[in-house]
Each structure stands twice: as C-alpha cells, then as structure tokens.
Amino acid sequence: MGETTGTGGIWHGGDLGRARALFPAAPEPWIDLSTGINPIPYPLPALPLSLWQRLPAADDEAALLAAARNAYRVPAEAGIVAAPGTQILIDLLPRVVPDLIRAGPVAVLGPTYAEHALAWRKMGATVVEADTLAQAADAATVVVVNPNNPDGRLLSVSELAALAARCAARGGLLVVDEAFCDFTPEASLVPALPPATLALRSFGKTYGLAGVRLGFAIGEANLVSALRDAMGPWAVAGPALAIGVQALADAAWLAQAGAARAADAARLDALLAPRGEIIGGTALFRLLATPEAPALFAHLGGRGLYVRRFQADPTRLRFGLPGDAPGWARLEAALACFPHGG
Incomplete structure (x- = not known):
C-alpha cells in the first residue's frame, strides 16, 4: 500500500482521500491522526473583504514580521522573512546557497522530516543522514529538527550553539527546524541566534491552521534576503498576514493551548x-513502536482512524491528537478491541 506522497515519493500524512482509498469500507467521518497539527485551531478573526480583493500590502507584511519577531524573541540584528509555509523555505534554501554545497557534506540528523535531505540532494549536495551528532562530525552544514519529528528528540541550546560554531568554522551553516517548538519556547535557539545559523518556524501546526500556509526563516540578514528574493513579491497572502498578526500576538491562547495539548498527549500515552x-x-503527536504496527495501522484504518506510518521503519506509528470527545471515544474503543498483544 502507498501513502500520501510529497516530492520524491516521500510519504506524508493528512490525505484522507488516500485513507478512503485504502479503507473504502471504513465508517465516516474519518478521524485524521496522521499529522502533527493542533486539532483545536486558533479561532479565525473576521477578515475584511478587501484582504481578498487586493494584493498584500507592505505594511501588512511589516506588521506580521513585527508580531513574529516578538513571538519568537528574534534578536534585533537578525533577519526574518515570511513564506507560504516552511516547506518552500526548505526547498529554496539549497538553491540560494550553492557555496555551502561546495563547502562539504550536508548532514541531516535523523530519522526526521525527509524533505530536508531531499531538498539538498536535488541540488547535488552530498547528504549524510546521521543518527547521532558524532556521525555528522565531518559535515560543514548540519540540519536539525528540534524538537524532532517524529520522535521528539530535543537538543539543548548549548549543544546547538556548539554545533553552530563548528559549522561556522567550516564555512557551513546550521539549519534548525523549530516547527514544533512553540510549546517548548525554552528549547528555541532563536533568542540567542549564533552566527551561521538559520532557524525555521512553522505557524500552521501549533495554531491548527495548516491551510493558511505560513512559515518563517530567521537568520543572518544576507541569507534571509536571498530567500526573500527567491520567493518574489507577495509571497504570503493577505488573509494569512492578518491571521498571523493576531494569532502570534495572542500569548494567552498559546499558553492555554500548550497546557491543554500536553494533557492530551499524556492521555494519549495512557491509551x-x-x-x-x-x-x-511532542505535545502534538506521540510515536509508538511495536512489531504489530502494520496490523494496528490496518485495524485502525478499518475503523476510520488514520495514523502515520513510515517507509523506513514499519514497526513505528505516529499518532496525532483527537480533537473532540467523539474522536477520543472512537480511538479508545478501537485500541481496546485490537486483538493482539502489545
């Protein structure tokens, strides 16, 4: 059986059309647990019709960047650019830094989000998929997802700073993908951003609004400018700018959501x-290892529950969080009647 694919045939979650094709007899509505997106989204503000009728204004983009600087605690000297999702930034980065590809191998600390390694390979880089930092020792450029997807591995700020210094000494770059860092702000490298570092932040996962397509790159001004130039004008839609401004300024909602999702993650662990x-x-997903993962995937799918499986390791399944009481009840009932041992 296949899976939702991105570039290069990489499996991704979130495609309920594919789930229905795999399990045509499953009951509706489907419960999509295959992504790491907050199932309880930020409440959308009322948007004026004019946002849909005109091109995004420079003042609107400036307001979003100011809100992001404050929310992510970006140093004054660092550059920041908004993009229609972090995926485009992942894909563009190797294209705007050809010197880094010539500087030596690129190490991706894994297993992790597979689009990082693919983006560098597409531009001709030698990519080492390292299981440990020691295996990345010869690389000039290192990519780290922190907290990691899918296992939540977390490197400390001091470990990342030392890694950035090593990359800088080799004429390389440390790329830190902080897509799942909003609920663990103490783990972010952004406030103490060292030289030769680019941080990526995703809006849609934490705020449950992946369809808004909004993400940020934070780093040295020349690199950020190159990414901005590569995207061209009006990269982020006007409604996304307005939603981002309001949501990123709502610290109370973020704190409440973080506490609630942490409780949900603990509940999921118990199940x-x-x-x-x-x-x-992380607070938005949990990773389960079991030799019965293929059978459990099929068992849940037949009951209208779609979880994330992995090409590289068929013994693992990633579970997102149900978003309401009926969803929790269906997951609990499906797990309870799984006819295999743990």
Missing part, C-alpha cells in the same frame, strides 16, 4: 502504552 513502546513525541 497507547499497552500496545507497545512509546518512544517519544
């Missing part, structure tokens, strides 16, 4: 623990 080993995750 999954009898079925295998909970390797880790």
Whole structure:
C-alpha cells in the first residue's frame, strides 16, 4: 500500500482521500491522526473583504514580521522573512546557497522530516543522514529538527550553539527546524541566534491552521534576503498576514493551548502504552513502536482512524491528537478491541 506522497515519493500524512482509498469500507467521518497539527485551531478573526480583493500590502507584511519577531524573541540584528509555509523555505534554501554545497557534506540528523535531505540532494549536495551528532562530525552544514519529528528528540541550546560554531568554522551553516517548538519556547535557539545559523518556524501546526500556509526563516540578514528574493513579491497572502498578526500576538491562547495539548498527549500515552513502546513525541503527536504496527495501522484504518506510518521503519506509528470527545471515544474503543498483544 502507498501513502500520501510529497516530492520524491516521500510519504506524508493528512490525505484522507488516500485513507478512503485504502479503507473504502471504513465508517465516516474519518478521524485524521496522521499529522502533527493542533486539532483545536486558533479561532479565525473576521477578515475584511478587501484582504481578498487586493494584493498584500507592505505594511501588512511589516506588521506580521513585527508580531513574529516578538513571538519568537528574534534578536534585533537578525533577519526574518515570511513564506507560504516552511516547506518552500526548505526547498529554496539549497538553491540560494550553492557555496555551502561546495563547502562539504550536508548532514541531516535523523530519522526526521525527509524533505530536508531531499531538498539538498536535488541540488547535488552530498547528504549524510546521521543518527547521532558524532556521525555528522565531518559535515560543514548540519540540519536539525528540534524538537524532532517524529520522535521528539530535543537538543539543548548549548549543544546547538556548539554545533553552530563548528559549522561556522567550516564555512557551513546550521539549519534548525523549530516547527514544533512553540510549546517548548525554552528549547528555541532563536533568542540567542549564533552566527551561521538559520532557524525555521512553522505557524500552521501549533495554531491548527495548516491551510493558511505560513512559515518563517530567521537568520543572518544576507541569507534571509536571498530567500526573500527567491520567493518574489507577495509571497504570503493577505488573509494569512492578518491571521498571523493576531494569532502570534495572542500569548494567552498559546499558553492555554500548550497546557491543554500536553494533557492530551499524556492521555494519549495512557491509551497507547499497552500496545507497545512509546518512544517519544511532542505535545502534538506521540510515536509508538511495536512489531504489530502494520496490523494496528490496518485495524485502525478499518475503523476510520488514520495514523502515520513510515517507509523506513514499519514497526513505528505516529499518532496525532483527537480533537473532540467523539474522536477520543472512537480511538479508545478501537485500541481496546485490537486483538493482539502489545
């Protein structure tokens, strides 16, 4: 069976059309647990019709960047650019830094979000997919997802700073993808951003609004400017600018959502623990390891519950969070009747 694919045939979650094709007899409505997106989204503000009728204004983009600077605690000297999602930034980065490709190997600390390695390979880079920092020792440029997707691995700010210094000494770059860092702000490298570092931040996951398509790159001004130039004018839609401004300024909502999702993650752990080993995750998803993962995937799919499986390791499943009481009840009932040991 296949899976939702991105570039290069990489599997991604979130495609319920594919889920319905895999399990045509499953009951509706489907519960999509295959992504790491907050199932309880930020409440959308009322948007004036004019935002849909005109091109995004420079003042609107400036307001968004100011809100992002404050929310992410960006140093005054650092550059920041908004993009229609972080995926485009991942894909563009190797295109705007050909010197880094010539500087030496690019190491991606994994297993992790597979689009990072693919983006560099497409531009001819030698990519090392390293399981440990020691295996990345020879690389000039290193990519780290922190907290990691899918296992939640977390490197400390001091570890990242030392890694950035090593990359800088080799004429390389440290790329830190902080897509899942909003609920663990103490883990962010952005406030103490060292030289030769580019941080990526995703809006849609934490705020439950992935369809808005909004993300940010934060780093040295010349690199950020190159990314901005590569995207061209009006890269972010006007409605996305307005939604981002309001949501990023709402610290109270973020704190409440973080506490609620942490409680949900603990609840999910309690449901999954009898079925295998909970390797880790974040407040938005949990990773389960079990030799019965293929059978469990099929069992849940047949009951209208779509979870994330992995090409590279068929013994693992990633579970997102249900968004309401009926969703939790259906997941609990499906797990309870799984006819295999944990």
